[in-house]
Amino acid sequence: MTAAPDSGRPFTVEPWVVREPALHLEAMGQTESVFALSNGHIGMRGNLEEGEPHAIPGTYLNSLYERRPLPYAEGGYGYPESGQTIINVTNGKLIRLLVDDEPFDLRYGQLRRHERVLDMQAGTLTREVEWMSPAGRGIRVRSERMVSLTQRAIAAICYEVEVLDEPALLVVQSELVANEQLPPADDGDPRVEAALAEPLVAELHRSDEAGATLVHQTRQSGLRVAAAMDHEVHGPADTKVTSEATEDIARTTVITRLKPGEKLRIVKYLSYGWSSRRSLPAVHDQVRAALAAARFTGFDGLAKEQRAYLDDFWSTADVEIEGDAELQQAIRLAIFHVLQAGARAERRPIGAKGLTGNGYDGHTFWDTETFALPVLSYLAPDAAADALRWRQSILPLAYERAEQLGLAGAAFPWRTIRGQECSGYWPAGTAAFHINADIADAVRRHVAATGDTDFEREVGLELLVATARLWRSLGHHDSSGEFRIDGVTGPDEYTAIVDNNVYTNLMAQLNLRYAAEVAARHPRSAARLGVNAEEMASWRDAATAMRIPYDTNLGVHPQSEGFTDHQVWDFENTPPEKYPLLMNVPYYDLYRKQVVKQADLVLAMQLRPDAFTPEQMARNFAYYEAITVRDSSLSAATQAVVAAWTGHLDLAYDYLAEAALVDLNDLAGNTDHGMHIASMAGTWNAVVSGFGGMRSDRDGISFAPRLPPALGRISFGLNWQGRQLRVTLSQEEAEYRLVSGPPMRLRHHDEPLALADEPVTRPIPSAPVVEPVEQPYGRAPRQRHPG
């Protein structure tokens, strides 16, 4: 996960919408991702209705994947033999238009106006086009698209055409197309995985008057997928509607002659479903039923439901920023995309790109738990709970993998769709065992945020026991009695296969401790999992004895054993074009030197602040700032949090902006392959945890807010154990308001407060004066704060 320099942006700055006021063909890949609509089950990239031009056409269904072989120049025991790739399923977005024999194609004729707007309150993508065909026929096309957050299987498009000056004969072809031809994959970039050609094998095609259904199976993975469409057509009286279907294409054709002032309006309802088990008739009927319900609701009804869902969401989730309009917009977009990724995933994984692109093969990694779930646990707790239920559902595979690796408990896959390990490079895959503690920590945080003890007992306990067992068998006590975890890889992918990675050991420690605590709280459920007092004691003992290396000479924590003895990367002689380093430098050289791709020890400080003194935190932060190059989009948000905590408020602001703008400004140069969901989520974390100073556990929530000088006001909300809370910060004071729910206690800069009907306001202590910290040559974040 890498970052590249800034680029221009095709969008205006507005608080609640992302508007592209004119078509940016060169940014098509980026706009397709930013404009992607998803409910976590269906994802549709912001492709044009007419299909072309495009960068990457994409329609995705959560967990609908195809298998692909994983080849090795030299194999090894336990290497996964096949991987899983998200596939572009039957495309229902397609609506082609013929104007008097001329296909409506923006690359020809004259484009007079082209605007697209993503409305984050409406949950829609609208488009307005005025186009003159090469033969001189002017038309206006207006479309509005949504992927329903309330009807999980449904998407809908309202498509309107008018002729401008002269009458014209219009032919609209609204389609379902399977096995769309995709652009060739970019080779040489390990981040961009190969798309698969023609993965869908036709099983059924059927059309009726104004719609059709296509059912396919994936070639290797054998998953059955159905797509259906239906249309409402409003046009002049003699408008003709017919439909046809072949194996890979279904088409509803609308023909009409339109005069100026007349309008052709087509509402296209789309329904998707897939199953690994259900029969062809069952899957077929399922999509037809969903379609019937959607048509019954109507487009306006769906739009109303969508807005209501989002109104409810934003009432808690909205973050207001005063003093930086671009950041205001970016933060809302970030929250919106995190919601889209998780809202209706419902016991399916939340991928690193959500359902906005095919980057990373559509896989889910540790960052879902570490970055996205914190947001969802506070803003959409059901989605967070379901994501963890998905982890529970793949425990049988994780137990198998642990056994194959010679370990107890469960070893969750580093990257996967369905649950099997799909990583083809074990030093940065299998060896990154921290994912197991990250999942455990997401459980802990979710239970703390929601107070949901049923979840803790029914879902959390099993995950905690399985991961605690893993750690207990992965580590060992050395002769001095310390518990070591050797030969693993931490979050920083520029260092691998090391002993006692501080992040891993601290997170494993928490995992072990918390597993013992939860098992003690649910003794009968724990006993059913075979947990006894001896095992719980062995977890506590290992946690207590956990080795946390410390470099007494430098007064900092080495990222892992011996790290600070390594040579420091020669940053001065590394020109900008060498970044991201993984593209231009061999791993062997990165691994052996002090150069950090992404927050690792700093992330340990974010997630385990209790394990560091304020002095250690300050020294560690300064030390790692100087060697962290942020070649990963998972870094800036974490650096923002710890920068804020250590008093580097301007720097925190710069990092926050970098995290927030990664996709709006295509900072990593790869937004075309999908949104950086973890960076989006990190944006929220940076505001709430960083500037808000929010920390929480089962026993309470506390804030230690401090704003960067450039911002006048920040307001954010969250759910907390059945309450809805809003925090509004200015430079001088913080206001805590209980929007709903029973009275509660919290802490403001260590001062205990009771909160009931009335908001409570407290002054914010002024920030300490701190020594500036330095980044590697050329790698400082773009300065956003006034000099």
Add this chain to the structure above:
Amino acid sequence: MTAAPDSGRPFTVEPWVVREPALHLEAMGQTESVFALSNGHIGMRGNLEEGEPHAIPGTYLNSLYERRPLPYAEGGYGYPESGQTIINVTNGKLIRLLVDDEPFDLRYGQLRRHERVLDMQAGTLTREVEWMSPAGRGIRVRSERMVSLTQRAIAAICYEVEVLDEPALLVVQSELVANEQLPPADDGDPRVEAALAEPLVAELHRSDEAGATLVHQTRQSGLRVAAAMDHEVHGPADTKVTSEATEDIARTTVITRLKPGEKLRIVKYLSYGWSSRRSLPAVHDQVRAALAAARFTGFDGLAKEQRAYLDDFWSTADVEIEGDAELQQAIRLAIFHVLQAGARAERRPIGAKGLTGNGYDGHTFWDTETFALPVLSYLAPDAAADALRWRQSILPLAYERAEQLGLAGAAFPWRTIRGQECSGYWPAGTAAFHINADIADAVRRHVAATGDTDFEREVGLELLVATARLWRSLGHHDSSGEFRIDGVTGPDEYTAIVDNNVYTNLMAQLNLRYAAEVAARHPRSAARLGVNAEEMASWRDAATAMRIPYDTNLGVHPQSEGFTDHQVWDFENTPPEKYPLLMNVPYYDLYRKQVVKQADLVLAMQLRPDAFTPEQMARNFAYYEAITVRDSSLSAATQAVVAAWTGHLDLAYDYLAEAALVDLNDLAGNTDHGMHIASMAGTWNAVVSGFGGMRSDRDGISFAPRLPPALGRISFGLNWQGRQLRVTLSQEEAEYRLVSGPPMRLRHHDEPLALADEPVTRPIPSAPVVEPVEQPYGRAPRQRHPG
């Protein structure tokens, strides 16, 4: 490189020959390798003349390779994109026989007698068969095959047929066959690489009366290869000889009717040549010319030359063992195969399997320098010099690779044929930088053994400067002033990417020191390479400051930084079928625990005895014995040497036998893919360096001999700085004899001796009493010494 349990053997025990008295179809793969003939330029597996049955048909030409893609599930910068594989070239061994319409095939009819004999004094493989066809025709076939050590491009086969009881019509088809169909490669075993299908593209085919020529080019690598044959036929007067050629097959057909008592004798002369640059006519003419010379010499002349070459070789090289006939035979076979691998390689690499099989893709690794060249420097110094000249010839590629890796100097490939890095797994490839120091040490040893200062200046210096520069840039001084080499892999492939591997650091230290020393000795040549006094000083400084970690608690050297803090492998719960571990356990688990595949720290003690006190050597040996599983055939010989040095003479004897018998007894279960040349060479090292206690450097040679109780007498010879020396050891005394050359000095158990015309005899001090050492559960070598 792995070892598996003992298996039966098809051979008798005889001092100078390896005889298979009856056909062992089940051991065909093994016998093909053991019976392989090679001169280092041409290699022919011991396939039957009639081609079938076979395990792996194989005819190889040194450095004639084909490119093949190296695939990666997840790629990375600097990963080699294509590999190189030795290919089975045009097979000239084929002589098919038809007996009255029945093809001579051992799988049909009745086999009355079948004997094959490899004669290590004659340098020939002979075969005698008596066979009754299914139709009842009895024949006797006698063949004698050689790959000429004196005429590098030539092989020859004398093929004789007699009929036993009744006359028969015989048709002999003597062939050249390109693109032979090969058995499918064993998948799932990373040691066995895929063979390539139809790699040869026909360029020319031509036949004359009694012979033919085929010229091909390799499909991807574009190398031109020519094979030609000619025949002398002696038979009854009406014997008819015709020849024909098509693109991939050339055939000389001999038809005769034989009566009992008559004999058909065919001498087949074969000539091979290849070039990456020479034109078709040039390569064609080259093989025809070689063929003419061979025919001029005649089969008997070639046989006489062969024997004279070997008489001369054995006069120095022979090792005599009294008290273990099996070992006697094995040691001669070992020396013979090391000679065959290197004799006429002539500035081409010596592969891990020589030219006896397709194992490891025919690649050359570090073990050529570390195991094979020590033998050749003492027994066939020209071959050793040429192997190092080959390294010099690929320096341009090694400079390029270093640059790609961001390093100064040269980075030699971990595995290659032509010189490009072909390793597809960098943690056990690129990271194993020690190969560069191993090459430097081979230079040092060769110069010490030969006293060849021209070689030192012309070849050695450039190699030393290039490798010293590599080390200087790979390592760095830490804040305490120590010179560290981080993130590398040592010889033990069960540990990777570690800091300060003791073996690597000690060998790099020697490399740096010796480079400075040789540069000082040849200042003008060094200056031409850009070496100045400052650079030489920086090498000496780095060598002096080299960090050698030591575990003061345990009183042993950790194999690398922190190694002794790792968990010890659970040997008690590792059943025998789990070995070799790399086939049954993931790397991540091997890397993080104390389990040693092959001598690493112990090899450091063998090659740098000056760096260890006798007490350290004893403690280290005992410590590493307990965790070394010998899953590599590169281990036993080294353990034999250090066992002998530390007084474990019985154990040394057990290890020596394991190294010596690896192929004769197929101990690793993979002799079918070729001979273990390094283990063969290690056998000689174990005798001479282990029991002989031989150490040498530029300034002199010393011995500290001690025999294991089971052996009555060992005699070995070597060349030493222009002299031929023979050492004969009994339990009580050592005799040193100068066979030729000027008087010299040597040391016997630290006592200085002068040696001239008369042999000198000295008593051998009795061995110290030592504590026994232990191996991991189930991994002790087979006990050979009397209980």
